[in-house]
Amino acid sequence: MKVGFIGLGNMGLAMATNLVKAGQQLQVFNRTRSAAAELERSGVPVAASAAALAADIEVLITMLANDQAVEAILFGQPDAPGALAALKPGTIHISMSTISPDLSGRLAQAHAAGGQAYLAAPVFGRPDAAAKAQLRIVVAGAAAAIERCRVLFEAMGQQIFVVGEDPPQANIVKIAGNFLIASALEAMAEAFTLARKHDISAAQLLAIVNGSLFRSPLYENYGGIIAEERFEPAGFALRLGLKDVRLVLDAAEAATSPMPLASLLRDRFLAALASGYGDLDWSALSRVSADQAGLPSVIPPASS
Amino acid sequence: MKVGFIGLGNMGLAMATNLVKAGQQLQVFNRTRSAAAELERSGVPVAASAAALAADIEVLITMLANDQAVEAILFGQPDAPGALAALKPGTIHISMSTISPDLSGRLAQAHAAGGQAYLAAPVFGRPDAAAKAQLRIVVAGAAAAIERCRVLFEAMGQQIFVVGEDPPQANIVKIAGNFLIASALEAMAEAFTLARKHDISAAQLLAIVNGSLFRSPLYENYGGIIAEERFEPAGFALRLGLKDVRLVLDAAEAATSPMPLASLLRDRFLAALASGYGDLDWSALSRVSADQAGLPSVIPPASS
Amino acid sequence: MKVGFIGLGNMGLAMATNLVKAGQQLQVFNRTRSAAAELERSGVPVAASAAALAADIEVLITMLANDQAVEAILFGQPDAPGALAALKPGTIHISMSTISPDLSGRLAQAHAAGGQAYLAAPVFGRPDAAAKAQLRIVVAGAAAAIERCRVLFEAMGQQIFVVGEDPPQANIVKIAGNFLIASALEAMAEAFTLARKHDISAAQLLAIVNGSLFRSPLYENYGGIIAEERFEPAGFALRLGLKDVRLVLDAAEAATSPMPLASLLRDRFLAALASGYGDLDWSALSRVSADQAGLPSVIPPASS
Amino acid sequence: MKVGFIGLGNMGLAMATNLVKAGQQLQVFNRTRSAAAELERSGVPVAASAAALAADIEVLITMLANDQAVEAILFGQPDAPGALAALKPGTIHISMSTISPDLSGRLAQAHAAGGQAYLAAPVFGRPDAAAKAQLRIVVAGAAAAIERCRVLFEAMGQQIFVVGEDPPQANIVKIAGNFLIASALEAMAEAFTLARKHDISAAQLLAIVNGSLFRSPLYENYGGIIAEERFEPAGFALRLGLKDVRLVLDAAEAATSPMPLASLLRDRFLAALASGYGDLDWSALSRVSADQAGLPSVIPPASS
CATH class of the missing domain: 3.40.50.720 (NAD(P)-binding Rossmann-like Domain)
Structure with missing residues (x-):
């Protein structure tokens, strides 16, 4: 063709x-x-x-x-x-x-x-x-x-x-899918922060919870990235994640649907941008949770 | 023994x-x-x-x-x-x-x-x-x-x-796991509400998103329950879900960790209780999202 | 001129x-x-x-x-x-x-x-x-x-x-002002709901708190409207309130500022619209809090 | 006596x-x-x-x-x-x-x-x-x-x-009052952050909004403290503010009342504690909003 x-x-x-x-x-x-x-x-x-x-x-x-x-x-x-x-x-x-x-x-x-x-x-x-x-x-x-x-x-x-x-339905499915992924990122971020604060490594929590409950390659993949804070190179840039959450909120407003979890994600993405994480992978959303709890990066700074 | x-x-x-x-x-x-x-x-x-x-x-x-x-x-x-x-x-x-x-x-x-x-x-x-x-x-x-x-x-x-x-670590893992499940319930609830408002069935969204992204039996199982609103009999009662979210919030407070998604879940569980859903399965949390968007139950009322 | x-x-x-x-x-x-x-x-x-x-x-x-x-x-x-x-x-x-x-x-x-x-x-x-x-x-x-x-x-x-x-600064002040009012509406709504659930009338709580703390004619005026649920005629229609919150969120996003309270207001306004309150005064936002806690209207239905 | x-x-x-x-x-x-x-x-x-x-x-x-x-x-x-x-x-x-x-x-x-x-x-x-x-x-x-x-x-x-x-009613009024004040603190914090990001000083926004709308000595007083970030000495320590929000949330849960604004406050207080603001005046809650938007302190660091 x-x-x-x-x-x-x-x-x-x-x-x-x-x-x-x-x-x-x-x-x-x-x-x-x-x-x-x-x-x-x-x-x-x-x-x-x-x-x-x-x-x-x-x-x-x-x-x-x-x-x-x-x-x-x-x-x-x-x-x-x-x-x-x-x-x-x-x-x-x-x-x-x-x-x-x-x-x-x-x-x-x-x-x-x-x-x-x-x-x-x-x-x-x-x-x-x-x-x-x-x-x-x-x-x-x-x-x-x-x-x-x-x-x-x-x-x-x-x-x-x-x-x-109806073409817009495909766009709804796409942005709803990205919303579900971003929600999983935020959930893991908060759970891992809680775990780390109680001296349980993120990797261990992930292995148990995904191994026994979710058994999802997506949780395994993103969970691993978050646990090790491997945010570069960005598979999908954080600032694009914010864009997609905004599309979700606009579509929800057009349909008169409150989406408080999407609103939460929007604010977390904005905090991430303000912290300079916009060009990292969108899983760097997890740093907002860690930062707010006062947790340092899991990656030791390079010695000089 | x-x-x-x-x-x-x-x-x-x-x-x-x-x-x-x-x-x-x-x-x-x-x-x-x-x-x-x-x-x-x-x-x-x-x-x-x-x-x-x-x-x-x-x-x-x-x-x-x-x-x-x-x-x-x-x-x-x-x-x-x-x-x-x-x-x-x-x-x-x-x-x-x-x-x-x-x-x-x-x-x-x-x-x-x-x-x-x-x-x-x-x-x-x-x-x-x-x-x-x-x-x-x-x-x-x-x-x-x-x-x-x-x-x-x-x-x-x-x-x-x-x-x-350290024994409390096992309890942290347990409640963090339940927090992750409840977060997935809320995320699906909001996504399904958005989809239904745009004339896409929850089942169709679930099939695509879980089939292509999550591939998780947990999403498939709970997503199916939510899509069909099969909340009885309760596998795990909604009021117990609230109890576990409270345990998460208490453990987070003890560790000086903000957990806004857990806070959101708490309020959604309370709204669910006030709506009389306390003895349904905790996936009935999804009705809060649907109710707030003005969506009727997917289950047609029995004819008399 | x-x-x-x-x-x-x-x-x-x-x-x-x-x-x-x-x-x-x-x-x-x-x-x-x-x-x-x-x-x-x-x-x-x-x-x-x-x-x-x-x-x-x-x-x-x-x-x-x-x-x-x-x-x-x-x-x-x-x-x-x-x-x-x-x-x-x-x-x-x-x-x-x-x-x-x-x-x-x-x-x-x-x-x-x-x-x-x-x-x-x-x-x-x-x-x-x-x-x-x-x-x-x-x-x-x-x-x-x-x-x-x-x-x-x-x-x-x-x-x-x-x-x-710079002209846009006046618009920022205007929408920030409306945000502050809407925030006060939501705060009173939640406080009044809590009070009513504990058998304290909204009017009594308002009289004490405004009398001893805020001493604000705005709290007194809106608080009275909320306490008596006098939402008609609308001084400022609820659906316009949502519009202004959206302006706030857009201006905040343009400035990379998370505003979680504004996000909360947006979701509450949307829930109010979905409940059919869009043409009431924007203080009817308070009904969302009352509805979610299962509280009936303070206005007895007219007898027929 | x-x-x-x-x-x-x-x-x-x-x-x-x-x-x-x-x-x-x-x-x-x-x-x-x-x-x-x-x-x-x-x-x-x-x-x-x-x-x-x-x-x-x-x-x-x-x-x-x-x-x-x-x-x-x-x-x-x-x-x-x-x-x-x-x-x-x-x-x-x-x-x-x-x-x-x-x-x-x-x-x-x-x-x-x-x-x-x-x-x-x-x-x-x-x-x-x-x-x-x-x-x-x-x-x-x-x-x-x-x-x-x-x-x-x-x-x-x-x-x-x-x-x-009934004695507990007085305690409800007290904690509801503190909730209303903390809500006003958060609302001002977010509005001031928005204003500062758009090159409007917090003091100017406060003067207009309180002068024309709220006319409240409480807004004037706390707004001035926030605008100048005069958080020491603490009139009421931030960590006590968190305690009172917890009392509000507990009382709300006992009455099956969602209070999303109180939940938001709780997370903001926790973020403030994790940032080391616990012994400052509770109006230092405003620093959380400023920090998350990347705004520096209004107080220039002392020269050495």
């Missing part, structure tokens, strides 16, 4: 590369052109603009940082016309970024007006999973469009979950 | 029965004697008082509801002398109730003064796990005493985790 | 009327023209559009519901050109609505580009204070412009507080 | 001195005898023990640090018989300490059994108010006993509030 791919960050570059490997006919665009250098060397055309890329494709895939970036690319900016106006009727836009359900709904409307199909297809998985084509992809939109794109999803992910026909 | 067992509730009766099956020489005591009827019919001696039971045993096991019950049994009450004074030096007391680390520490001191060993050995598992001898037992205390009692633990549980030599 | 006034709601109509009484040369605009009927009968010209009104005035005053309304009026909409483009250089725009510091900053920039002065001048006070020209006005902007407009402020308010030269 | 006074701390010494000045026939007891030195020099008898003091008095007044101290003095300890057993029938015990409603209820029962009257009469006011006999006294208990003691209350305070006949 003729696929236009916009957004070549940590995740997007790996996903685009997997599409090329799977034999798809790709062209790409990235605001910072240097990110496309490797693909370009291997023969993938690099468009001069989002609008140029959009003109002659069957499927547009966007994998961008946030709502603002997606809006700028699709709707355009004073100095850069958007992709939306350039898309032919019949094109399918697969929006794989973690964006708000609200923007996802507006994109669905805009594409409907332009005769295009719109799929929301956010992903679970870190850059290493993207590289191995092991993402989990949550899709919502018209069934026929999903089926047409299945071969693309399969080139990027190991599991495809179809949520329903 | 000559074992005295006090506390024949849902959990204790099953545990005592398994000890008998394993060939241990049991005698039992329960404040309400009727709970001992079945064991008595199968030939297990029933003591007239805690003190009477304590007089001639090698190991005392207590499995009681809370701190107050354990204090009454061990230290006695105006009308009922306690077990402590009746125990011979050399006896081992295994305290398997979920009690405060503080009381556990005081029991350790009292037994040390009396020449007895004291093990804290709280358990994870519901009554059905107790019946199948599949409890997970978290033990702390003197290594030699633990080894002597290992045969008893193996008759009641499937896993034994030794935390250390 | 030639003053254009846009926004004739509960507050704006009273403020505009006071300017007329003070001899200012007013013309007005309101999206729903009927709100201007009374002023029109007394000879005040009613403009056909915001842009028409803006063309020939010295001072533009806006008193609108929220950011969206102010943006629509100033920047225009597809079917209605905005006031901004029509303003002559040298005009002063006094923005008295409770809007975000962020929008206030953008307006300041836009007006600077157009050669106009911009003052942020939000007010404290309910409609009855507006009617009596007893508002408290918090102003920020260029000192010269403030001095030129002082006569207008004095026609509408009893106190004028000059915060500084 | 023959009055026995126990507890000569900051508050108690001033109160006892005022009773002497008013011509009452005092004898005193304090665990640390040196605190009584000044009174002793002016001729006030100092009892050797609480029990000795209790033997021949008409009224017993206790002004002690917390529940534990009151229990030790009244009910006795292994090495020190309590006052309770030594009191004659007909004596009135006025308990002026800030203690739990629960202990107050138990004292009421114990005194009823001994034929004594029991009044709970906690006070609002700092040491300077105690010195000037300007305390506010909240009393509950039998009306006749209150009337008999009115002359004593008038010697110590400027206002006497009679709550009802």
Whole structure:
């Protein structure tokens, strides 16, 4: 298929590369052109603009940082016309970024007006999973469009979950999932702090509780990172975690739902940012709990 | 071994029965004697008082509801002398109730003064796990005493985790574990409420998030209960959940540790109690989130 | 002075009327023209559009519901050109609505580009204070412009507080003030619930605590409303209270400041909305605390 | 009247001195005898023990640090018989300490059994108010006993509030009052942090908001302390503030009332303790908000 791919960050570059490997006919665009250098060397055309890329494709895939970036690319900016106006009727836009359900709904409307199909297809998985084509992809939109794109999803992910026909539902599932992970991070942070204060190591508590109760690879993985405070390199930056919690709170407010645990997470993320942890892995949220209890880092400072 | 067992509730009766099956020489005591009827019919001696039971045993096991019950049994009450004074030096007391680390520490001191060993050995598992001898037992205390009692633990549980030599540490692990479970309940409650408000079923969100992220039997089990609101019969009553959160908060305060998520849970449990959910399973905590967002029960009311 | 006034709601109509009484040369605009009927009968010209009104005035005053309304009026909409483009250089725009510091900053920039002065001048006070020209006005902007407009402020308010030269600072003070009031509402709500649960009337607790400690007319006034649950008519609607808390949280996030009490208020307001209290006075926030503790209304239901 | 006074701390010494000045026939007891030195020099008898003091008095007044101290003095300890057993029938015990409603209820029962009257009469006011006999006294208990003691209350305070006949009600009012103050501290802390982050001084925000809205001497006083961070000497130590919040939470739990703002305060006090602020004035709670937002102290460090 003729696929236009916009957004070549940590995740997007790996996903685009997997599409090329799977034999798809790709062209790409990235605001910072240097990110496309490797693909370009291997023969993938690099468009001069989002609008140029959009003109002659069957499927547009966007994998961008946030709502603002997606809006700028699709709707355009004073100095850069958007992709939306350039898309032919019949094109399918697969929006794989973690964006708000609200923007996802507006994109669905805009594409409907332009005769295009719109799929929301956010992903679970870190850059290493993207590289191995092991993402989990949550899709919502018209069934026929999903089926047409299945071969693309399969080139990027190991599991495809179809949520329903209304695109924002996939975005809700994505941000609800991130909320559940962040909640587990905070819970472990507080439990580990309590344990350490009573001379039980975080690792020991984790081994018992996960071994006997949760038996979850996610708890094991993140619990281990927290226990050892291995927050660099960041698999998912803490400041992006705050962004996703804000999306959750906005979606909850739109639905008149109090979410006190999400509110708590928001304040903890803000405290983490104010402490300078914004570029660490989001599991560094755990340092807020430790700091507030007066616990030092588990990592001894390097001797000089 | 000559074992005295006090506390024949849902959990204790099953545990005592398994000890008998394993060939241990049991005698039992329960404040309400009727709970001992079945064991008595199968030939297990029933003591007239805690003190009477304590007089001639090698190991005392207590499995009681809370701190107050354990204090009454061990230290006695105006009308009922306690077990402590009746125990011979050399006896081992295994305290398997979920009690405060503080009381556990005081029991350790009292037994040390009396020449007895004291093990804290709280358990994870519901009554059905107790019946199948599949409890997970978290033990702390003197290594030699633990080894002597290992045969008893193996008759009641499937896993034994030794935390250390200081008994209250086992109690910390137990209540930290319950805190982690309750945190997961609240997180699922809020996420499911958000999903339902956006026309996504709780079951669907759970299947995707647990299938792709947590892969935890605990999330699957409790998530299913919450999604279907199957809160009766209670595996673990909600009002006992509140008790355990209070133990967590007390232990945190003793260690000067803020635990805002535990504080949140406390308020949610109180709201649940005020709504009349105290005797439901503690996963009914999820109704607080649903109620506050104005969501009706997923269970249609029975037609008349 | 030639003053254009846009926004004739509960507050704006009273403020505009006071300017007329003070001899200012007013013309007005309101999206729903009927709100201007009374002023029109007394000879005040009613403009056909915001842009028409803006063309020939010295001072533009806006008193609108929220950011969206102010943006629509100033920047225009597809079917209605905005006031901004029509303003002559040298005009002063006094923005008295409770809007975000962020929008206030953008307006300041836009007006600077157009050669106009911009003052942020939000007010404290309910409609009855507006009617009596007893508002408290918090102003920020260029000192010269403030001095030129002082006569207008004095026609509408009893106190004028000059915060500084940067307009968004006045908006910060306004929303911080509303945050402090909402915090007092929640604190009284919880304290009164505790008292009522222990058979002490809210009125008695209020009389003692305010009489001996706070001695604040605000506590006395709102405390009395809460004690008697006189939530209608709404002096300030609860759903507007939620809007202001959101402005606080946004401003806090922009400044990387955790505000857990503001987060708590947000969740309480959402629970209040979900309970159907959105059109009551914002002191009905207190019903959330009472509801969650299972307390009935203090107002006996009317007999039929 | 023959009055026995126990507890000569900051508050108690001033109160006892005022009773002497008013011509009452005092004898005193304090665990640390040196605190009584000044009174002793002016001729006030100092009892050797609480029990000795209790033997021949008409009224017993206790002004002690917390529940534990009151229990030790009244009910006795292994090495020190309590006052309770030594009191004659007909004596009135006025308990002026800030203690739990629960202990107050138990004292009421114990005194009823001994034929004594029991009044709970906690006070609002700092040491300077105690010195000037300007305390506010909240009393509950039998009306006749209150009337008999009115002359004593008038010697110590400027206002006497009679709550009802059930002593614990006065304790509820006292701790609810402290909860309301602590809530105002936290609200100001967060608002001031927000203001400072937006380059508005705390003093300026306070002047506007209190001047136009609250008009409360309490806000003015505490707000000024927070704005200037004058936390020493402590009028009321932060660690005692935590104690009172705990009393509130316990009383709320006993009444099945969620109090999320009280829970928030508890966590903030714990964070303050962990930061080493326990001996500062409880308004130093505000440093937690400032710290978490990364704001430095307003007090420049002394140059060396």
